[in-house]
Amino acid sequence: MGQDGAKILGENRRLLILQWLKESDKPLTGSDLSKRTNVSRQIIVQDISLLKARNEPIIATSQGYILFNAERKELRLERVIACQHSPEDTKNELYTIVDNGGTVKDVTVEHPLYGDLTASLFVSNRLEADQFLSKLSVTNASLLSELTSGVHLHTIEASSQSQIEAVCRALKDQGFLLNQD
Known part of the structure; x- marks a missing residue:
């Protein structure tokens, strides 16, 4: 798979993470997201950082990640x-x-x-x-x-x-x- 394919997989994963955060009524841990997406927890941390850089209102708490609800x-x-x-x-x-x-x-x-x-x-x-x-x-x-x-x-x-x-x-x-x- 070429570099473009990897980007698509990463972008799809970030969209999934965002969707799961929107649907969840409780924080989601990096470990849980890692298991769901079959990538390392470090990749999840990077994905969350990229989503935050796009101004997605994700907050890291002691219980996991949540989406800020205005x-x-x-x-x-x-x-x-x-x-x-x-x-x-x-x-x-x-x-x-x-x-x-x-x-x-x-x-x-x-x-x-x-x-x-x-x-x-x-x-x-x-x-x-x-x-x-x-x-x-x-x-x-x-x-x-x-x-x-x-x-x-x-x-x-x-x-x-x-x-x-x-x-x-x-x-x-x-x-x-x-x-x-």
Whole structure:
């Protein structure tokens, strides 16, 4: 097969990946996409990068790849909150947010060299929080907040202002919310 044939296969694979992301109501992992397309996970990572370069709204989360849904965003309210806690309190922080109706959209820290570093999380319930924490443990990775003595920002989203307020009150009660005075 010539080089043009390989390009067609790659382009067809990327179109399939995009279609699967559109049809899925949950994140798809690179490993799952790799198995479905019979290519390596590294090829999937490259395909996702190419799709993102075409402005496809794909977000890499700790649970896998999702397609950003603009319609969903219109129905949700967002607030950026500043938190600080030890790595051992991460589970409690995540549970506090999701138990009060919030979704942890992302985490951001300010790095002295790179500026703001943001990672997408999209943790909406305890199962997703547990999956994130399990992946953290298995990979032996560090939390971004460990770069900043536990100080970090979260973009939280919820269906109503009262849910966002409940999240903030609960985080303040736990001592996780930085004083915003």
